[in-house]
Amino acid sequence: MTGVRWLALLPVVGILIGVAFVNQVEPLIFGMPLVLAWIVGWVVVGSALMAIVYALDPVNSQPESGHEGGQR
C-alpha cells in the first residue's frame, strides 16, 4: 500500500500545476477547449487511480466491523 498511495498525488499535480501549461483553447479535444478537456481528463484518471488505491489498500479487504483498520 505504501507505494501505491502516491498515485493519488498525480491528479493533484496534474490539475494544480498542469493547467499552467495547457491554458489555451485550441486544439479542441472532443469538442472542448484544451484546458477544459485537460481538467476533465484528470477527473476521470483521478477516479481510476483511486480505484487502484482502494483495491490495493489492505484496510478494505478486512471484514467490515465497527473499528476496522485501527490506528495507523
Added chain:
Amino acid sequence: MNAALVVIALTALMALALGLAARRGLRMSLEQWTVAERAFGGPFVFLLTAGEIYTTFTFLGGSGYAYGKGAPAYYILAYGTLAYILSYWLLPPIWRFAKQERVISQSHFFAKKYDSPWLGVLAALVGVVALVPYLVLQLKGLGIIVSVASYGSISSDLAVWLGAATVTIYVMISGVHGTAWNAVVKDILILAIVVFLGIYLPLHYYGGYAEMFHAIDAAKPGFLAFKPSGESVLWFQSTVALTALGFYMWPHSFGAALTSRHERTFRRNAVILPLYQLILLFVFFCGFAAILKVPGLTGGDIDLSLFKLAIQTFDPWFVGVIGAAGVLTALVPGSMILLSAATLLANDVLRALRPELAEDKVTLTARGLVPVVALVAVYFTLQGGQTIVALLLMGYAFVTQLFPALICSLMARNPMTKQGAAAGIVIGVAAVAYITLTHSSFVSLLPFLPAQANDVNVGFAALALNVLATAAVSLATRRAVAPAASQPG
C-alpha cells in the same frame, strides 16, 4: 398561474409530503434528528454527499459563471475531485473519533480534540458565519427560478419568502430524514435534466460542441482560457486549493459524513464521486450555449442565463420541470444548511455555554432557531447584489480557516495548542472579512508583494496568515507551559 408554476408548486408540495412521510415512526432525539443515529448505508450517504454538491450553486451558479466569466468556471469541476481524493484519508479518522466519543457535530469534534469548549464555540460561530452566504445563495436561486418561471408575475422577493417558508417547515418537522428522501428525488431529476439540456442546447443552437466553442472563441477571444491577470491561472490554482481543503470543513458536509454506518463508505465514495462531478460539464455547456443566444446579462444577472435560455427554447410545462429540479436543488441543500446552522447555535454555542441545559430543551431550541436563521438569510438575500459563485467562494474563504486546526488534531501528537488554533482561526476569518468588506486587495495591505499576488484567492491568502499565527502562538503557549517541567528554575 401558468403551466410552469403549477409544476413547480406541485414539486414543492411533494417535497413537503416526503419530508413528513420520512418522519413517521421515529423518536426524535437530537442525535436522531441531526445524524439519523449513524444508521444510513452506502447509497444514502452517497446521495447526501453528492446531493449537497448539486445545489443551486452548480445548477444556476455554475452555468451563470460559464456564461459570464468563461474559463474561471472550470475551477468548479476541478476542486471536488481533489477533495474526494483527500477524503479517502481525511474522513475515516474523523468518523472513528466521532463514533468513539459520540460526537454529533463539527464543533463538538473540535471541543473534544482540543479539550476546550471555547474552541468548539469558535468553530461553531465560524460555521454559522460561513453558512449564511451559502443559504443566501440557495434562496437567491429559488427567487430566480420562481420569478423567471412565472414570466414575471411573481416577484423574486416574494419567491424568496415562499422558498424560505417551505425549507423552514420541513426542516422543523422532519430533520435530516426529510433531506435524505428529497435528495433521492432531486438527484434523479437533476441528473436527467442537466444531461438533457447540456446535450440538447448546444446541438439545437450550434449543431455541435466544437461548432459552439469555435463560435464563442471567435466572438470573445480569450474567454475560454484563463486570462493573464485577474482570474488567471494563479487564481485558479489558489481557488482550487482553497475549496478542495475547505470541502469537508462545512459543518453540514462534516455532519453528513457522520451519518455513515461504515468508514469504508468514505473510501468507496472517493473512487465513485469524482465521476459524478462530470455532470458539471453539462451545466457548463448550458451556460456556454447561452452566451450568444441570450447576450447582455451582467453582474448578478449572469445567474439567470440558464433559465432565460430555457424559456426562449421550451414550452412552459417543460420550463416548469426544469424549474422544479431547480427548486429541489435549492430546497434539499438549503434544508441541510439551515439544520446545521440551527444545531450549531443550540448545541454547540448555547449548550457549551450552559452545560446544565436539558437535552429536550436543546432540541427545542434548535427547532426554534430554524425560522430565525431562515429570516436572517432572507434579509441578506433581499439585499442582493452578488453572484451565486461569489457568495459560495466567500463562504469557502471563511470555513477553510478551520482546516489547519482540524488536520493537526488528527496527528498522533498535535503540534497545535488550543490557543494557537484559536488565534489562527480568528486571524484567518478576520482577514477574509476585512478584505471582502472593504473590497481592498492583498497587495494594498502588503505592498512589498508583486502585483500578480492580487490574483491569489483571498481565502487562500488568509489561510497563509492563519498558519503563521497558529504556529507563532502555539510555540509561545507551549513554551509558556514547558518551563515549569523542563527548565531548572
